[in-house]
Amino acid sequence: MISFDRSIFYPIKQSIKTHDLIKKFNFDIKNTRVPDDFILKDISSLEKQNNNSLLFLEKKLSIKIDKNTNILVITNNIDNFKSDNFKNIIYVKNFKDISNKLINFLFYHEDEYDFKDEFKLKNNSLISKYAEIDKSAKIGNNTIIGRGCIIGRNTIIKNNTVIKNSIIGNNVNIGDNTTIGSTGFGFDLNLMGANNLTPHLGIVHIDDNVRLGSNCTVDRAKFDITYIGKNSMIDNLVHIGHNVILGDNACIAAQSGISGSVLIGKNLISGGQSGYAGHINIGDNVIVAAKSGVTKNVSDNSRVAGFPAIDIKEWKKQIIIQKKNGHK
Secondary structure, three states: OOOOOHHHHOOEOOOEEHHHHHHHOOOOHHHEEOOOOOEEOEEEOOOOOOOOEEEEEOOOOOOOOOOOOOEEEEEOOHHHHHOOOOOEEEEOOOHHHHHHHHHHHHEOOOOOOOOHHHEEEEOOEEEEOOOEEOOOOEEOOOOEEOOOOEEOOOOEEOOOOEEOOEEEOOOOEEOOOOEEEEOOOOOOHHHOOHHHOOOOOOEEEEOOOOEEOOOOEEEOOOOOEEEEOOOOEEOOOOEEOOOOEEOOOOEEOOOOEEOOOOEEOOOOEEOOOOEEOOOOEEOOOOEEOOOOEEOOOEOOOOEEEOOOOEEHHHHHHHHHHHHHOOOO
């Protein structure tokens, strides 16, 4: 995977010093530890730390902050505030509400900002002037390519496709009516409702030699990258959720869905209508039978089937037993 400059994809509304931020959001001064001249310009995640950024910690973690990286931690765990591990920190009780408001306050993102004035019309397609597209790429009719998109050489994008917040590699083939870089389905159970989806400020990275079918959806990451590895084949009608990491040489059949934050190793073979619960790890060289529901971690070189998915040999035994007992 690659690093990316967030400002290319999401314009900063305004840089703000922390003492002004504390006043605006009415933070408790007793539970803040930040210098007045700290200026926020970016977002960090647990996996990637960026300078002059916010990092949201919803629970106590033993994460170490790079001493050379200026990070302001927002947390709802008072133990984090007491720790010397974090140089700059604010403790808040209404964590989810504050985190969403802070993100929306600092950044423009495509769910709230009209970028239409940035587009130019070319061959019946809308292409942002902030997109970088190799001259050898071929783009179909009625396609939309948004801000910050980078598209490599010999890539084919077919009709009625929408791409935004994405980096597309070389020799990629994207089918008709596919959407790449859409908002992920992230929300807090305590803040239900269509207006409370978590803002997503990450991107999608589709690596070289990937074939992505028609009517697919690949959601951008919350802060980092949703990734599809090299030489992967994705059938029609497949949904890949936010923060998914899909290793090289994957083969995923139609009507499959991968929930957010699933980490998948190399050489996955996944049958049609298979589904994956969120926040699980799938090893290398795994085969998932059609119509399986994967709800737990799967180790390397496994073959699983059924719902919930189990070792395929055990699943076959259960089917035989059910038939003997009169189940069809």
